[in-house]
Amino acid sequence: MTPVPQSLAAQSPTAPSPTPQSVAAPRSIVEFHGVSKWYGNVIGINKLTLRVPVGVTGLLGPNGAGKSTFLQLATGQLYASQGKIRVLGQPVWNNSAINRQIGLCPEQDAFYEWMTGWDFVHTSARLAGLSRAAARDATERTLDAVGMTQYQGRAVRGYSKGMRQRTKLAQSLVHDPQVLFLDEPLTGTDPVARHDLMTIIQRLGSEGKSVLVSSHVLHEVQTLTPNIILLNHGRLVAEGNVRDIRDLIDEHPHHIVLICDEYRRLAGRILSWDDVEGVRVLAKEKGLMVETHKPDAFYSRLPQLSLEDGLAIKEVYSDDDSLESVFKYLVNK
Amino acid sequence: MTAPVAESPTRTMTPALARRPPASSRLIALWSVYVLTLRQHLHGKRWMVIAGMCLLCVGLVVLVRATALDFPPLMLEFNFGFMFIPQAVLPLIALIYASGIVQDEQEEQTMTYLLIRPIPKWALYSAKLFATLTTTVILVVGLTALTYAAVYLGSKTGIKEASYRALQAAAIHSLAVVAYCCLFGLISLLTKRILIVGILYALFLEGLLANMPFSIRLATVIYYTRLIAYRSMSFVSAVPGNPDRTTDVAAEIWQLDVHTDPALLDHPQMRTCLIVLLVACAACSVLAALLFSQREFHVKTPEKA
Numbered sequence: 001m002t003p004v005p006q007s008l009a010a011q012s013p014t015a016p017s018p019t020p021q022s023v024a025a026p027r028s029i030v031e032f033h034g035v036s037k038w039y040g041n042v043i044g045i046n047k048l049t050l051r052v053p054v055g056v057t058g059l060l061g062p063n064g065a066g067k068s069t070f071l072q073l074a075t076g077q078l079y080a081s082q083g084k085i086r087v088l089g090q091p092v093w094n095n096s097a098i099n100r101q102i103g104l105c106p107e108q109d110a111f112y113e114w115m116t117g118w119d120f121v122h123t124s125a126r127l128a129g130l131s132r133a134a135a136r137d138a139t140e141r142t143l144d145a146v147g148m149t150q151y152q153g154r155a156v157r158g159y160s161k162g163m164r165q166r167t168k169l170a171q172s173l174v175h176d177p178q179v180l181f182l183d184e185p186l187t188g189t190d191p192v193a194r195h196d197l198m199t200i201i202q203r204l205g206s207e208g209k210s211v212l213v214s215s216h217v218l219h220e221v222q223t224l225t226p227n228i229i230l231l232n233h234g235r236l237v238a239e240g241n242v243r244d245i246r247d248l249i250d251e252h253p254h255h256i257v258l259i260c261d262e263y264r265r266l267a268g269r270i271l272s273w274d275d276v277e278g279v280r281v282l283a284k285e286k287g288l289m290v291e292t293h294k295p296d297a298f299y300s301r302l303p304q305l306s307l308e309d310g311l312a313i314k315e316v317y318s319d320d321d322s323l324e325s326v327f328k329y330l331v332n333k
Numbered sequence: 334m335t336a337p338v339a340e341s342p343t344r345t346m347t348p349a350l351a352r353r354p355p356a357s358s359r360l361i362a363l364w365s366v367y368v369l370t371l372r373q374h375l376h377g378k379r380w381m382v383i384a385g386m387c388l389l390c391v392g393l394v395v396l397v398r399a400t401a402l403d404f405p406p407l408m409l410e411f412n413f414g415f416m417f418i419p420q421a422v423l424p425l426i427a428l429i430y431a432s433g434i435v436q437d438e439q440e441e442q443t444m445t446y447l448l449i450r451p452i453p454k455w456a457l458y459s460a461k462l463f464a465t466l467t468t469t470v471i472l473v474v475g476l477t478a479l480t481y482a483a484v485y486l487g488s489k490t491g492i493k494e495a496s497y498r499a500l501q502a503a504a505i506h507s508l509a510v511v512a513y514c515c516l517f518g519l520i521s522l523l524t525k526r527i528l529i530v531g532i533l534y535a536l537f538l539e540g541l542l543a544n545m546p547f548s549i550r551l552a553t554v555i556y557y558t559r560l561i562a563y564r565s566m567s568f569v570s571a572v573p574g575n576p577d578r579t580t581d582v583a584a585e586i587w588q589l590d591v592h593t594d595p596a597l598l599d600h601p602q603m604r605t606c607l608i609v610l611l612v613a614c615a616a617c618s619v620l621a622a623l624l625f626s627q628r629e630f631h632v633k634t635p636e637k638a
Contacts (some may be wrong), residue, residue, distance in 0.1 A: 012466035039631065068634050077448050078629045094626060099451045100358075108632055110442035112369075114376045127450040129358030327431065 028053050029210045030074050035232075037069050038296070044069035046234035047083070049061045052212055056205035056297075058242070059151030059214040061231035067214040068107055070231065071181050075104050087180065089140035100128070102216055103172035107183035107214075108166060111156045117163070118143065118152035121170045128175035134166045135174075147196055160196045161315065162193025167201065168214050180204065186220050192303035217318040218242070219254075219295045254295040258302075259287040259315035266311050287315075361450045363460045370464035373437065379429050380472075387476050388423050393417075394483040401454045406488040407570040411582050413480050414502045415562055419509055419555055423473065424535035427513030430469050432527040434518050435625065444630050454626035462518050469514055470507045477503040501566055506569040509558040512610050515617040516554070522624045554613075557606040559587050564603045594616060 008326045009065055028051035034319050037044040047051045050217040061067050072078045076092035076099070085091065109118060125135035143152050151159070156167065162313055165185055172180060182201065186194050201224050205211055222242045223230060223234055230237040256303045260266045267279050268290050275294035295318075306313050374380070394413055397404060435458070438444040447457055455545035488495075520534075521527040542551040550556040562568075568583035584591040591597065601609065 063634065068632070075449055077445065078631060094454065096453045098450050099449055104445065104449045105446045106632065108442045108445070110445070112373070114441060123365065124446065127362050127369070127447065127452070129362040131361060131452055137601075170570065174471060257415065316401060 016269060021127075021300035026263060027051075028133060030212065031072075031086045033084045033086075035073065035080045036094055037066075037073060037078060039083045043234050045080075047179075048081075048234065048236055049230075050229060050239060052210075052229065053160040053227065054210050055227065056201070056211045056213065056225035058225050058228040059212055059231065060216070060218055060221055060228050061214075061237075062216050062314065064233070065216075065231040065233035067216075067231055068183055069234070071104070071183050071212070073101075075102060075181055093316075100175070101178040102182060103175065103180045105165075105172040105180070105182045105185050107167045107187070108253055109161075109188075111164065113155070115156055116153055117148055117156055117159065117167045117170075121152075124171035125174040130175060137220055138176070141169075142174045145173065146170045146200055158191075160190070162189045162197075165189050165197060169197065173204075178210065180209055181184065182211060182213045184214055184216070186215065186217075188317060189311055191306045194220075194316060197235045197301045203238065219299055219318070222296075242256070251305050254292050254298075255318065256290045256292065256295065256298065257282070257285075257287055257315075257317050258290060258313050258315045260311055261286060262311055263288050266305075266313070269309060269311065273298070322326050343576055347638045351422055356529060359451065363456055366447065366452065366460040367464045367467075368456055369614070370434075370461045370491060371468060374430065374464070377433070377437075379433075380622070382425060382429060383472055383476075383625060386425065387479060390417060390422065390476065391479050391483045397562070401573070403576075404573050405571045405576075406484050407568065408573065408582055410481065410502075411568055411570070411586075412483045412573035413484065414477065415559070415568075416586070418476065418480065418506060419558060420540060421535075422476065423510045424513050424531070424539055426469050426472055428517050428528065428531040428535065430465045431462075431514040431517035432521045432531065434458070434465055434521060436521055436525075438526065439630065442632055448630060450589070454628075458518075458622045458625040459618065462514070462621070466511050466514055469510045471507055473506045473510045474503045487510050498566060499545070502562070503563050505558050506563075508607075508610055509554055512554045512558075512614050515614040515621070519617040519621040519624070520566065522621050522628070542614050554610065557601070558596075558608050559583070561603050562605045563587065563589060563597070564606075577583065580593065 003018070009147065013222050030050075030052035032045075032048045032050050032097065035045055035048045046071070048066075059067050059070065070077065073080055074087055074092065076087075078097060083092070086245055087098055088101055092098055115123065118139060120141040122135055123140050126132075130138055143149050146169050148163065148166050148170060151163055156164065158165065159327075165188075165191055169182070169185060170181070185201070189197065193309050198220070201211060201213060213221060213224055218228075226242045227240070228242045229239045244287075258266060258270075263281065263283075263286050267281060270276050270288070270290060275292050276290055277293060278291040280289040280291075290298065303312065305311055341617075390413060392395075394409060399407060433511065435444075448454070478499060481495060481502065485492075485495035485499075517527065517531050519535050520530055524530050538554045543550045543555045543559075558574060561585050564595070569579050569581050572578040572580050583589070587596060594600075
């Protein structure tokens with residue numbers, strides 16, 4: 001894990017802007033130079049300078065760290081109060097042409113609810129400027145790619161959280177962008193959908209797409225990529241290889257919330273696992289809060305538990321206390 | 334959720350956009366925004382309010398005709414087609430639809446899906462405004478046709494004459510609703526309380542001040558549409574209860590002094606009225622598109638995350 005000052009010193013923020021030729025094969029997909037973003041008196045991003053390299057990168061940080069602001073700035077939805085932002089070598093604010101190269105899977109669970117999944121993705125393709133025939137082809141391919149073909153005729157309003165996340169991912173992919181921004185794509189999904197979505201994201205990376213995945217759960221991101229950027233309170237805490245902060249993470253117990261109708265049976269099953277140190281019943285939410293020091297092993301067993309034991313886990317999310325404590329450690333170091 | 338993940342999500346995806354020139358691609362995108370907005374109008378609940386207003390208007394006409402058999406159709410047409418509809422219904426239709434051009438997408442958090450497309454923001458607003466104008470004009474033409482049918486069906490007035498008057502009224506109402514939409518679209522970008530501001534505007538400016546014989550009415554939409562109507566249509570009607578006497582009902586109620594100024598030379602000509610309304614529409618639209626293009630649309634992180 002490279003601490004911030006050294007890491008940034010190694011880069012060259014003052015490098016000349018890429019020429020049109022270099023845009024085709026940029027060294028970095030996103031460049032922030034001294035970027036700040038204020039919402040009135042609240043700071044969203046604070047003098048942030050960084051480069052997101054080509055490939056898959058994880059954008060990590062607890063809630064309120066500035067991840068969504070970062071992505072909204074990078075996709076031209078927000079204007080930087082200070083500093084410069086370039087994506088693929090081009091400025092993003094009011095530069096609609098760059099959107100041909102960008103796909104965004106937003107965090108908010110918002111849709112045109114009256115549409116079917118197919119209609120939603122097809123409309124996204126048409127909004128991206130694809131002809132009718134091209135949009136139809138791209139929609140079918142993309143829905144197939146995210147495993148939604150069999151549900152494509154159903155109205156979005158009837159979709160589960162996992163289906164909605166897959167559909168959102170499909171709309172971000174449908175115009176075949178060069179760069180993908182995924183804002184908390186795994187939040188609230190069940191273990192199987194989570195596993196599938198991770199597989200899709202990994203595959204996108206292996207096929208040459210640059211993907212920036214934001215999350216507040218380190219263990220989600222490290223499965224996808226070793227390259228991470230850590231943000232906290234709008235500042236860059238660290239960037240580099242994920243392995244270097246693993247030890248820090250493991251010093252702290254990890255809390256994972258599982259939502260399941262049969263939460264008591266689930267508790268009995270989970271307590272037999274050696275790496276589980278405690279389980280708290282959340283009767284009101286119909287769920288459990290599991291404490292573990294080996295979150296990797298725990299997460300990897302969840303899909304099987306869902307499939308083999310017939311325990312329908314509706315939602316998995318992580319309390320980011322552990323990550324927060326690592327951030328505190330890094331900031332105070 | 335146990336759907337299988339298919340092989341290779343993007344390997345076979347052809348870079349369709351790379352082959353397509355940006356201009357045609359942009360036109361497709363804009364057309365899609367236009368169609369999407371029309372579909373949103375169809376799926377919303379606004380049309381229920383509009384249907385209610387139509388029923389109210391037609392129902393009142395039928396009620397008057399049923400209870401006051403000697404009431405002249407032209408006077409009925411004036412009261413509903415040129416008083417009730419332009420004063421109450423048109424601003425409301427425009428307000429209901431134009432207020433949602435931006436705010437609906439913001440409230441439902443779907444604006445992101447539009448902003449991340451290769452469409453300039455000003456063009457995005459323009460396409461949504463154009464779709465709103467389409468919807469409101471269709472509604473207004475339908476409402477006018479129904480009202481005129483209720484007024485003239487079974488009356489002594491010939492179908493040809495009634496149809497012609499309905500056509501003229503529909504054109505004037507369409508012009509008015511277009512102007513209101515452009516204006517309310519702009520106001521909706523300036524304030525979050527567009528419904529309150531819009532209702533106050535319709536009540537005081539278009540309702541109260543426009544009916545006063547002062548020059549302030551030159552700043553209202555309704556004044557110009559009234560002049561266009563007055564200069565293109567006749568509103569001389571028999572007096573109810575006294576068929577031998579006639580009255581110029583429009584001049585009387587709209588405070589147009591036809592006694593001292595029979596040709597209304599103190600008032601703008603029809604051509605000027607048209608130009609004023611169209612220029613006002615264009616100015617409001619351009620200003621709103623510029624405002625929209627400079628606006629940020631911050632989406633707050635959902636609570637649960």
